[in-house]
Amino acid sequence: MRTLLALALLPLPAMAGTPEVVNDHILPATDRFATAAHALADAAGADCSASALDAPYRQAFDAWMGLSHLAFGPLEQDGRALTVAFWPDPRGLVARSVRGLVADQDPVVDDPAGFAEVSIAGRGLMALEQLMADEVGDYECRYARAIATDLATIADAVQADWQDHAQLMLDAGQDGNDRYLSAREADQAIYTALLSGIEFDADQRLGRPMGSFDKPRPKLAEAWRSDRPLRNIELSLAALRDMAVALSDDPIPLTEAAFDNAQAQVAELQDDPRLEGVTDPTQRLKIEILQQRIRAIGTAIEGEIGGGLGLTAGFNSKDGD
Amino acid sequence: MRRRSFLTALMAGAVAPRLGWADAGSPAILGAAREGDGGYALFGLSDRGADLFRIPLPGRGHAAAAHPTAPEAVAFARSPGNFAIVLNCVTGQVLARLHAPQGRHFYGHGTFIADGEILCTSENAYDSGEGRIGLWSRREGWRRIAEIPTHGIGPHEIRRMPGDILVAANGGYRNHPDQPGVKLDVDLMRPNLSYVATDGALLDQIELDPELRRNSIRHIAFGQDGVVAFGMQWQGDPAEGMPLLGLHRRGQGAVLAELPIHEAMAMQGYVGSVAFDAEGRHVAISSPRGGRVQVFDGSGAHRQTIRREDVCGLAPAAGGFFVSDGLGGLVRAGQGVEALAKWPGRAWDHHLVSVEQGNRGAAL
Numbered sequence: 001m002r003t004l005l006a007l008a009l010l011p012l013p014a015m016a017g018t019p020e021v022v023n024d025h026i027l028p029a030t031d032r033f034a035t036a037a038h039a040l041a042d043a044a045g046a047d048c049s050a051s052a053l054d055a056p057y058r059q060a061f062d063a064w065m066g067l068s069h070l071a072f073g074p075l076e077q078d079g080r081a082l083t084v085a086f087w088p089d090p091r092g093l094v095a096r097s098v099r100g101l102v103a104d105q106d107p108v109v110d111d112p113a114g115f116a117e118v119s120i121a122g123r124g125l126m127a128l129e130q131l132m133a134d135e136v137g138d139y140e141c142r143y144a145r146a147i148a149t150d151l152a153t154i155a156d157a158v159q160a161d162w163q164d165h166a167q168l169m170l171d172a173g174q175d176g177n178d179r180y181l182s183a184r185e186a187d188q189a190i191y192t193a194l195l196s197g198i199e200f201d202a203d204q205r206l207g208r209p210m211g212s213f214d215k216p217r218p219k220l221a222e223a224w225r226s227d228r229p230l231r232n233i234e235l236s237l238a239a240l241r242d243m244a245v246a247l248s249d250d251p252i253p254l255t256e257a258a259f260d261n262a263q264a265q266v267a268e269l270q271d272d273p274r275l276e277g278v279t280d281p282t283q284r285l286k287i288e289i290l291q292q293r294i295r296a297i298g299t300a301i302e303g304e305i306g307g308g309l310g311l312t313a314g315f316n317s318k319d320g321d
Numbered sequence: 322m323r324r325r326s327f328l329t330a331l332m333a334g335a336v337a338p339r340l341g342w343a344d345a346g347s348p349a350i351l352g353a354a355r356e357g358d359g360g361y362a363l364f365g366l367s368d369r370g371a372d373l374f375r376i377p378l379p380g381r382g383h384a385a386a387a388h389p390t391a392p393e394a395v396a397f398a399r400s401p402g403n404f405a406i407v408l409n410c411v412t413g414q415v416l417a418r419l420h421a422p423q424g425r426h427f428y429g430h431g432t433f434i435a436d437g438e439i440l441c442t443s444e445n446a447y448d449s450g451e452g453r454i455g456l457w458s459r460r461e462g463w464r465r466i467a468e469i470p471t472h473g474i475g476p477h478e479i480r481r482m483p484g485d486i487l488v489a490a491n492g493g494y495r496n497h498p499d500q501p502g503v504k505l506d507v508d509l510m511r512p513n514l515s516y517v518a519t520d521g522a523l524l525d526q527i528e529l530d531p532e533l534r535r536n537s538i539r540h541i542a543f544g545q546d547g548v549v550a551f552g553m554q555w556q557g558d559p560a561e562g563m564p565l566l567g568l569h570r571r572g573q574g575a576v577l578a579e580l581p582i583h584e585a586m587a588m589q590g591y592v593g594s595v596a597f598d599a600e601g602r603h604v605a606i607s608s609p610r611g612g613r614v615q616v617f618d619g620s621g622a623h624r625q626t627i628r629r630e631d632v633c634g635l636a637p638a639a640g641g642f643f644v645s646d647g648l649g650g651l652v653r654a655g656q657g658v659e660a661l662a663k664w665p666g667r668a669w670d671h672h673l674v675s676v677e678q679g680n681r682g683a684a685l
Contacts, residue, residue: 321539
């Protein structure tokens with residue numbers, strides 16, 4: 001009895017808010033994306049002109065940013081995350097795939113089951129953006145409808161599969177759960193996704209267009225044709241903040257302050273939605289400051305959330321050889 | 322009980338039999354790990370994932386080499402390594418501490434030749450960057466007796482093929498102990514896979530096509546009929562999704578195994594371990610950065626993706642693979658995934674090492 005009491009008094013790591021993350025963050029995000037993807041499909045069915053698709057496209061991409069950071073579970077099956085948004089794309093596979101289908105007038109766009117087998121670079125939001133950049137004729141219209149319908153199908157599957165995966169995460173460590181052998185594994189999956197999401201915003205969404213000082217690459221920014229490079233970072237930070245708050249049972253003032261700092265810098269850049277300022281020394285400095293502030297969020301998360309929960313970034317994934 | 326009194330007698334010096342792996346509990350695999358208290362140890366594990374022995378290590382381990390018959394293991398530090406220690410896996414006793422000679426450092430892997438009488442260690446002659454294999458005599462108290470070239474820059478894993486042919490994965494870039502963790506001369510990379518005789522003669526060597534020269538060849542496994550699998554690490558943009566596994570037979574060209582583009586990108590350009598299953602039919606590569614193991618058949622066709630957070634260690638199992646991760650999990654993956662053990666707090670390091678099947682014998 002005395003031993004038990006002594007054990008109970010040992011400082012234990014705080015409990016991770018995995019149930020809160022699943023129920024309050026992930027599942028609602030999958031609902032919103034499914035709704036928005038269906039709205040896009042309905043709109044494309046009615047009128048596939050670029051102007052008619054503009055608003056529903058933006059809303060679908062906005063909704064996608066609410067879950068694009070969930071790189072584990074249903075989104076990693078069959079490459080769903082990259083199918084929804086194929087980026088980064090250093091080899092230019094989206095343009096190549098879209099132009100290939102258009103050049104061939106490939107009838108696969110009229111067959112939903114067949115379209116689901118098309119290269120993932122030729123599907124999803126990035127392919128639709130590429131397609132809408134050129135003149136929309138009859139073939140492009142059918143292709144746009146195929147993409148939108150396919151997105152709605154994927155969104156439905158993600159929504160349904162997340163219901164099951166949520167249960168796996170909540171039952172982590174139970175007998176028969178071969179996906180999460182311990183509660184810690186479920187916590188770690190969320191924690192890794194959180195840190196990876198921050199890293200992705202800093203290194204990819206900002207780092208790719210920044211390139212180097214001598215060679216900035218604004219056309220490598222994510223969805224620049226749709227004026228989304230800054231907006232995607234803004235929405236990603238909001239989603240990651242929501243997940244961070246849900247994951248920690250304790251207040252996370254340092255992490256929240258770091259988010260505040262980065263989000264304030266996003267506000268400073270609102271006149272440059274495409275981040276084209278990477279080519280201008282003065283404007284570039286503001287973008288570099290944003291990158292530093294996003295990285296500072298990662299540091300705050302590691303100290304405050306990781307430290308509090310006894311989680312660390314990957315033992316092997318952060319090591320080499 | 323019997324085992325305990327036997328050990329007591331052994332440690333008291335009352336008997337001095339020739340020990341075998343059975344005396345260490347007949348481990349199927351060895352793995353190094355960080356423990357919950359921040360210390361490090363080498364573990365022997367049964368094919369059901371049970372701990373059979375635990376020997377403390379002075380620092381973070383990378384890989385180990387298991388002696389073919391005696392219950393002895395050499396634990397290597399991470400590259401650039403400052404320790405390699407020879408352990409008696411029955412008593413836990415340190416039999417020897419190996420120090421790389423002046424101008425050399427260990428690269429974290431090693432293997433035995435000459436029926437276990439000679440230990441081979443992968444090394445860097447860091448002033449020139451040329452790869453070396455250090456040869457150490459077990460019989461002579463682990464004295465360094467010679468060194469031979471790996472015929473390339475930056476060797477990582479070396480393994481022994483039947484007939485004491487050493488296969489060296491020459492990664493292609495240089496390292497220097499003054500700049501730990503920094504890859505030097507990446508722009509000049511020319512990685513290769515070399516087959517080296519014990520006298521240092523080059524028997525065979527393959528290089529990749531020029532557009533793949535930034536693919537560092539780092540890890541090796543052997544399958545059926547002389548096939549050598551090699552795992553690579555792409556030193557370019559990870560989003561390019563370059564091939565990370567090659568299959569080679571001497572006298573032929575290498576075949577590169579392709580993944581679906583989303584799985585290729587998810588691997589983050591990084592393979593941490595490679596292993597064949599015990600039958601030599603399927604081959605697996607792991608990426609801790611991608612949290613994935615990819616399984617291919619003997620022709621290099623992709624068969625299966627296994628998702629494990631921070632996964633890295635791979636070793637052959639009957640009909641599949643032992644798979645370990647940085648969260649303390651050990652699973653057996655074949656048709657499905659079977660959890661063998663979970664040790665929250667224990668973090669398995671990069672590699673699992675097989676204790677040769679024929680030498681395990683029955684458990685005590």
